[in-house]
Amino acid sequence: MILMNDFKAETVALRESMLDATRRVLDSGWYVLGNEVLAFEQLWATACSVAYGVGVGNGMDAIEIALRALDIGPGDEVITTPMTAFATVLAIIRSGATPVLADIDPRTALLSIDSAARCVSKNTKAVLLVHLYGQVRSMVAWQSFCEGAGIKLIEDCAQAHLATLNGKVAGSFGVAGAYSFYPTKNLGAAGDAGMLVTGDELLANRAKCLRNYGQSVRYHHPEIGMNSRLDELHAAMLSERLKWLPEFTGRRRQVAALYRSGIQNAAIGQLVSPEADSAHVYHLYVITCEQRDALQAHLHERGVQSLIHYPVPVHYQAPCRDIKMDAMGLHASELHADTCLSLPCHPQMSDDDIMQVIDAVNLFCVK
Numbered sequence: 001m002i003l004m005n006d007f008k009a010e011t012v013a014l015r016e017s018m019l020d021a022t023r024r025v026l027d028s029g030w031y032v033l034g035n036e037v038l039a040f041e042q043l044w045a046t047a048c049s050v051a052y053g054v055g056v057g058n059g060m061d062a063i064e065i066a067l068r069a070l071d072i073g074p075g076d077e078v079i080t081t082p083m084t085a086f087a088t089v090l091a092i093i094r095s096g097a098t099p100v101l102a103d104i105d106p107r108t109a110l111l112s113i114d115s116a117a118r119c120v121s122k123n124t125k126a127v128l129l130v131h132l133y134g135q136v137r138s139m140v141a142w143q144s145f146c147e148g149a150g151i152k153l154i155e156d157c158a159q160a161h162l163a164t165l166n167g168k169v170a171g172s173f174g175v176a177g178a179y180s181f182y183p184t185k186n187l188g189a190a191g192d193a194g195m196l197v198t199g200d201e202l203l204a205n206r207a208k209c210l211r212n213y214g215q216s217v218r219y220h221h222p223e224i225g226m227n228s229r230l231d232e233l234h235a236a237m238l239s240e241r242l243k244w245l246p247e248f249t250g251r252r253r254q255v256a257a258l259y260r261s262g263i264q265n266a267a268i269g270q271l272v273s274p275e276a277d278s279a280h281v282y283h284l285y286v287i288t289c290e291q292r293d294a295l296q297a298h299l300h301e302r303g304v305q306s307l308i309h310y311p312v313p314v315h316y317q318a319p320c321r322d323i324k325m326d327a328m329g330l331h332a333s334e335l336h337a338d339t340c341l342s343l344p345c346h347p348q349m350s351d352d353d354i355m356q357v358i359d360a361v362n363l364f365c366v367k
Contacts, residue, residue: 002304002344002353005184009348014244021236031232040235048171048197052204055230056211059158059180059194063091066154066176066196069206072097072125079119080128081111082313082333088130088156089314101315101325106332107272110137113145115326126152131160131170134283135274139165139173159283161186171197181238186283187245189234251347252282255354259285262358267366285345292341295364302360306341313337
């Protein structure tokens with residue numbers, strides 16, 4: 001079976017470097033907010049072309065902390081997409097702010113500026129832009145939109161590790177970017193981990209306070225914070241895995257290029273190409289099919305695992321039935337949720353694996 005992710009197939013050299021990093025932490029005797037976290041914060045901030053990185057427990061917390069550090073909370077509205085992991089919207093809710101859902105552009109599955117414009121109100125304080133599947137697109141337009149509306153641009157970069165457009169890296173376009181290092185991400189830890197990145201020193205300092213009980217210096221708590229700290233073990237392993245990220249990203253792009261050119265089936269839809277090769281890191285390679293369930297079963301029979309990201313849009317989730325949204329509806333999001341399917345796209349795939357996936361997709365027949 002060709003898996004969506006195959007950690008056991010990773011190179012021995014990478015595994016050994018992670019084990020060495022673990023030993024390094026154990027030998028240090030320091031497990032929380034130590035030198036490994038400081039080192040990885042600086043490494044990742046530099047990679048993202050920003051001045052500051054704040055290591056936190058996970059990507060959802062990174063979003064919530066960014067909102068809270070910007071004083072976005074009760075009475076404020078944040079526009080985002082229904083085509084995302086539930087954590088994106090949950091972070092807004094946990095901050096006390098009100099999420100407002102705008103529709104997607106069906107060509108890209110990314111948030112639609114036109115729909116977002118219809119969602120702006122006197123209470124809007126930010127757009128939380130999700131770089132879905134690993135793509136950054138139309139960032140000058142989004143920056144201009146937010147500047148014109150007098151609102152903040154915050155980036156959910158959970159799937160877009162080092163996606164770059166016009167020389168700028170995901171997380172550096174807005175006031176803050178939120179990264180997840182969940183194991184399946186392009187840069188993943190061996191558990192939950194995340195980071196907020198920003199060029200704003202005041203925001204970074206407040207985020208550091210908020211992640212650690214609201215503590216400014218030891219035993220002094222000027223505000224109510226949370227317990228969301230990147231630990232030393234994950235930071236050490238992420239520092240090692242970061243060395244492999246350019247190579248792994250390059251392989252993902254090779255897989256995606258072969259899929260894009262090789263999949264030739266009238267029943268299968270593909271999203272539009274990225275604005276630049278560097279602007280997509282292919283955390284997921286997503287196709288669409290009106291008979292998605294039949295296609296998924298067909299692929300499984302031919303030894304290809306596939307997954308659906310995400311079958312239930314946010315406004316269909318039980319706690320969000322009454323969520324605010326574009327008055328014209330979220331029809332493109334609903335259609336995409338009904339038809340999208342993610343194919344294996346990871347750096348451990350061989351050329352034979354890729355051709356097996358392509359052949360399986362092309363052999364699918366509509367019944």
